[in-house]
Amino acid sequence: MALSAVYLSGVYLWSLAAMWGGLWAEPENQPEAVLEGPFPWSHQRLPTNIRPDHYFIHLHPNFSSTPDSDLSASDSLTGHVLILVTALDNTSLIVLNSKGLTIKEATLTDLTLSVAVQRDLIQRPPSADKQKRILLHSATSRQQDGDQPRAAFKPVSLRVLGSPSSEQLALLSDKPLIAGRKYQLSVSYSGSFSRSYSGLYKASYQTPDGDTRTIAVTNFEPSSARQVFPCFDEPSMKAVFSLVVVRRSQHISLSNMPQRFSKHLEEDLVEDHYQTSIRMSSYLLAFVVGDFSVNSAKTKRGVKVSVFAASHQINQTDHALLEAVKTLDFYEEYLQIIYPLPKLDLVALPDFESGAMENWGLVTFRETSLLIGQFDSLRGQLWVSLVTAHELAHQWFGNLVTMVWWSDLWLNEGFASYLEYTAVRHLQPDWGLEDQHLLMNVFPALEKDSLLTSHPVSRPVSCSTKIREMFSDISYHKGASILGMLHSFLSDDVFIGGIRKYLSEHRYSNTQPDDLWKAMSEKAKNSKEPRAGILDVKSLMDSWIIQRGYPVVSISIQGRQIHMRQDLFSILPQNNTEAQTLWQIPLTFYTSSVSSVAFHLMKSKEEVLALSEEVSWIKANVNSQGFYRVNYDGDTLRALVTELQAGEEGAQGGAAGFRFSPADRAGLMDDTFHLARQGWVPYGDAFTLSMYMHREEEYLPITVFINHISKMIVQFSFNQQACISRLLREHLWRVLGRQARSERWEEGGSLPAQSRRVRLLDLALRGGLWPEAEQEALRLFHFWMAKDGQHPLPMSLRGLIFRVGVWRGGYAEWIFLLQQYRLSQSGKDQVTMLAALCRTTNHTNILWLLNASLQNHIIKTQDFKVVVDQLAFRPKTNEMLWRFIQQHWDQLVSKFPLGSLYLSDIVTATTSHFNSTQKYDEVYEFFVTQRSLGHLSFVQQSLEMIKLNMRWLQANTKAIQSWLQQTYPVTYSAYPLLH
Numbered sequence: 010m011a012l013s014a015v016y017l018s019g020v021y022l023w024s025l026a027a028m029w030g031g032l033w034a035e036p037e038n039q040p041e042a043v044l045e046g047p048f049p050w051s052h053q054r055l056p057t058n059i060r061p062d063h064y065f066i067h068l069h070p071n072f073s074s075t076p077d078s079d080l081s082a083s084d085s086l087t088g089h090v091l092i093l094v095t096a097l098d099n100t101s102l103i104v105l106n107s108k109g110l111t112i113k114e115a116t117l118t119d120l121t122l123s124v125a126v127q128r129d130l131i132q133r134p135p136s137a138d139k140q141k142r143i144l145l146h147s148a149t150s151r152q153q154d155g156d157q158p159r160a161a162f163k164p165v166s167l168r169v170l171g172s173p174s175s176e177q178l179a180l181l182s183d184k185p186l187i188a189g190r191k192y193q194l195s196v197s198y199s200g201s202f203s204r205s206y207s208g209l210y211k212a213s214y215q216t217p218d219g220d221t222r223t224i225a226v227t228n229f230e231p232s233s234a235r236q237v238f239p240c241f242d243e244p245s246m247k248a249v250f251s252l253v254v255v256r257r258s259q260h261i262s263l264s265n266m267p268q269r270f271s272k273h274l275e276e277d278l279v280e281d282h283y284q285t286s287i288r289m290s291s292y293l294l295a296f297v298v299g300d301f302s303v304n305s306a307k308t309k310r311g312v313k314v315s316v317f318a319a320s321h322q323i324n325q326t327d328h329a330l331l332e333a334v335k336t337l338d339f340y341e342e343y344l345q346i347i348y349p350l351p352k353l354d355l356v357a358l359p360d361f362e363s364g365a366m367e368n369w370g371l372v373t374f375r376e377t378s379l380l381i382g383q384f385d386s387l388r389g390q391l392w393v394s395l396v397t398a399h400e401l402a403h404q405w406f407g408n409l410v411t412m413v414w415w416s417d418l419w420l421n422e423g424f425a426s427y428l429e430y431t432a433v434r435h436l437q438p439d440w441g442l443e444d445q446h447l448l449m450n451v452f453p454a455l456e457k458d459s460l461l462t463s464h465p466v467s468r469p470v471s472c473s474t475k476i477r478e479m480f481s482d483i484s485y486h487k488g489a490s491i492l493g494m495l496h497s498f499l500s501d502d503v504f505i506g507g508i509r510k511y512l513s514e515h516r517y518s519n520t521q522p523d524d525l526w527k528a529m530s531e532k533a534k535n536s537k538e539p540r541a542g543i544l545d546v547k548s549l550m551d552s553w554i555i556q557r558g559y560p561v562v563s564i565s566i567q568g569r570q571i572h573m574r575q576d577l578f579s580i581l582p583q584n585n586t587e588a589q590t591l592w593q594i595p596l597t598f599y600t601s602s603v604s605s606v607a608f609h610l611m612k613s614k615e616e617v618l619a620l621s622e623e624v625s626w627i628k629a630n631v632n633s634q635g636f637y638r639v640n641y642d643g644d645t646l647r648a649l650v651t652e653l654q655a656g657e658e659g660a661q662g663g664a665a666g667f668r669f670s671p672a673d674r675a676g677l678m679d680d681t682f683h684l685a686r687q688g689w690v691p692y693g694d695a696f697t698l699s700m701y702m703h704r705e706e707e708y709l710p711i712t713v714f715i716n717h718i719s720k721m722i723v724q725f726s727f728n729q730q731a732c733i734s735r736l737l738r739e740h741l742w743r744v745l746g747r748q749a750r751s752e753r754w755e756e757g758g759s760l761p762a763q764s765r766r767v768r769l770l771d772l773a774l775r776g777g778l779w780p781e782a783e784q785e786a787l788r789l790f791h792f793w794m795a796k797d798g799q800h801p802l803p804m805s806l807r808g809l810i811f812r813v814g815v816w817r818g819g820y821a822e823w824i825f826l827l828q829q830y831r832l833s834q835s836g837k838d839q840v841t842m843l844a845a846l847c848r849t850t851n852h853t854n855i856l857w858l859l860n861a862s863l864q865n866h867i868i869k870t871q872d873f874k875v876v877v878d879q880l881a882f883r884p885k886t887n888e889m890l891w892r893f894i895q896q897h898w899d900q901l902v903s904k905f906p907l908g909s910l911y912l913s914d915i916v917t918a919t920t921s922h923f924n925s926t927q928k929y930d931e932v933y934e935f936f937v938t939q940r941s942l943g944h945l946s947f948v949q950q951s952l953e954m955i956k957l958n959m960r961w962l963q964a965n966t967k968a969i970q971s972w973l974q975q976t977y978p979v980t981y982s983a984y985p986l987l988h
């Protein structure tokens with residue numbers, strides 16, 4: 010049991026006094042409590058009259074060992090913050106952010122200094138020691154000189170007003186602050202642990218001996234630092250931070266910087282003092298308190314990299330450590346700017362909302378994003394490598410150079426989401442990272458951005474909920490996609506040179522997109538590449554970040570002329586404004602006659618390109634690097650299909666005798682099915698194109714094709730049209746059955762080969778397409794069960810085998826898998842097992858899974874979405890899920906705040922398959938009528954998707970059914986006949 014708040018209060022006052030020597034003094038008057046009254050500031054953004062320079066934060070997160078779901082009365086936060094600020098205007102008002110904190114006292118001390126000392130202080134960031142010396146010297150000399158009244162250095166009380174709705178505090182001084190002067194703002198307060206994953210929260214785990222261990226964790230992005238200390242919580246209000254954390258002696262604490270020293274206090278408390286940080290935004294501050302083991306190494310330049318995990322998991326950290334060291338070396342070389350901190354810690358946390366968080370020098374991870382257990386496959390290693398590379402990219406993009414405001418979050422997330430593939434491709438050239446960039450960034454972003462309820466990459470936001478909504482597929486994946494497009498058009502030389510220049514010129518500062526375009530333009534001007542030299546990068550890229558959506562380029566061949574026209578890619582009738590939307594499209598293409606890539610910047614609505622000779626086809630958007638779709642006229646599409654069917658050896662890729670690279674084949678498939686879905690081309694064209702798949706061997710186009718057909722199958726199953734779903738499965742098997750049959754239930758091969766095997770065997774297991782595959786999977790499951798889970802199954806196929814075990818087995822199989830889940834020490838293996846457990850058809854078990862994960866009982870709440878994803882795409886389980894979400898809505902919101910990506914994903918995953926008026930009305934009634942949440946993106950997107958599904962079924966069911974029936978006239982043949 011921890012010490013009382015009264016005792017703690019004495020501890021921190023004493024330590025701050027010790028830290029600050031003569032600067033600390035009791036206020037003349039006791040401060041007033043938070044007052045009632047009109048709040049004197051009416052904006053969500055803070056005023057710019059005060060600049061924070063240096064925070065001295067003393068925190069005692071006092072927590073019991075009860076699991077995090079059971080916050081006890083003794084779980085508390087006691088804090089004191091001194092903020093050295095500069096007044097930029099004459100003012101009596103200081104406004105800063107605070108949420109859920111109880112302010113005990115707030116005082117202000119005028120640090121009026123000599124001109125020379127002020128000038129010295131302005132040269133930021135000074136070290137803590139230096140600043141302390143300056144201030145002490147100033148105080149002493151002035152007392153001796155007697156040129157300033159001593160009273161100038163006494164703290165005066167501030168009146169405190171709070172505005173919970175804007176999460177702000179107003180501190181009012183009777184004596185105005187003078188522009189240009191330095192002040193010390195002192196606030197003591199108490200706070201609490203959060204029940205969500207933001208601010209300061211508890212997380213717990215079980216050791217192999219069954220002990221429960223609890224740790225304290227912070228997660229501040231985007232605007233939760235204010236839940237732990239009053240601060241100027243905006244990304245452009247950068248400052249330096251000196252942190253002191255009080256912990257119990259059996260724990261350790263970690264923060265952004267290395268520890269300076271530790272000091273034992275009374276009983277079992279220890280005070281850890283950290284080195285002063287470099288200049289950074291408040292959302293990047295972090296600390297963790299708990300018991301961890303560590304695995305360390307050094308980069309080429311000597312930066313210490315450490316991976317921290319619970320001691321029973323420390324043997325799972327080698328891969329992440331190696332990847333982190335190599336990735337840090339890679340980025341230093343690639344970006345030509347050194348990582349500025351002396352150390353980098355990566356910490357595996359047992360319960361975490363997102364994959365990871367890039368706190369400068371202390372990156373926090375979900376266990377599944379950092380640890381590799383004994384049963385984890387190469388795909389598991391890929392995930393750890395990608396997340397690590399993403400967070401390390403942020404050490405430059407986000408931490409060193411930060412967006413001015415959350416409106417341009419993509420400057421952080423777009424770069425990190427793009428460079429993670431660049432880094433891992435460099436480190437693991439055989440892993441097929443080009444495919445992964447398309448599958449994870451470009452194709453999903455194209456799909457999301459075709460919704461009317463999508464948003465521009467860059468858009469104004471103000472309140473916390475809207476800021477959280479910026480953490481969307483658009484900021485991450487469209488941001489990454491348009492950077493990739495620009496990179497491929499500008500060439501390495503200009504793009505990499507441009508980002509080096511951008512980082513170098515704006516280090517420790519904040520930027521807007523124009524700063525990036527300016528750096529790129531200057532590099533482009535001096536480039537030897539002719540197309541780069543003529544580019545106005547700003548006007549090119551503005552059309553991609555300020556406008557919602559993206560263009561479809563319609564192409565037709567007329568003799569030696571290529572006619573091109575751009576339109577907004579959309580399904581619903583476009584209003585006049587949107588119909589006039591134009592993009593500057595960096596087009597790339599090759600033709601049936603010339604296989605080298607040609608470039609053209611399309612700026613107008615319609616343009617004509619003259620070729621030197623007639624061609625039978627043109628393939629535009631080379632390797633799917635552009636963020637647009639291509640709609641070929643009927644003859645050109647037929648010529649492309651003929652080319653795919655014929656398959657001659659060609660220059661663009663050449664794999665399996667194709668003239669088009671796997672990325673081009675996948676892009677063609679993705680475009681054509683999406684164009685059909687939105688009504689731009691007949692579905693028959695898309696299906697005819699897909700017939701070439703019987704020759705396809707590559708993971709990327711196979712995956713894109715399976716994804717499209719699978720979505721249709723789900724739509725028809727939600728519409729109770731089982732016979733069309735069955736025909737679609739038959740189509741899949743007709744064109745991919747040969748490839749599936751060549752796969753074995755074995756490990757081995759490259760990562761792309763393993764990924765392909767999983768997709769094809771997964772296909773074979775659906776709907777009894779290949780009964781022998783199912784029998785083999787079930788045999789392996791029972792063998793594994795008979796060996797009490799000790800038999801080594803093929804690692805990449807464990808998920809499929811577990812799924813069949815649950816699906817075809819009964820209660821015994823389900824309960825056995827649950828036991829193995831509880832025994833497992835690998836987070837990733839647990840997720841694999843959990844996904845399989847959700848395949849049960851037993852309603853009691855399904856409800857148990859939903860309740861257990863939401864209550865953090867046996868299943869961690871962070872994995873609630875795993876359960877949702879698995880239950881969402883089957884009509885019967887979806888119905889239970891939808892009811893559960895409605896019944897537990899308040900609990901969900903208290904864990905995952907409104908506007909958070911996690912909550913949005915839960916809702917859209919559940920509702921995105923609905924396709925009836927009844928379901929539309931249910932969703933509208935629940936979110937809009939009853940809860941007035943119609944302004945939130947996830948509600949708007951859910952409603953739009955349901956409408957689109959209804960319209961799609963109405964417009965396309967007959968066409969799809971008739972193509973399938975004509976192509977496969979023996980419609981109800983037993984699948985074994987297909988062998």
Ligand SMILES: [Zn+2]
Nearest residue numbers: 399403422425
């Ligand atoms: Zn990120």
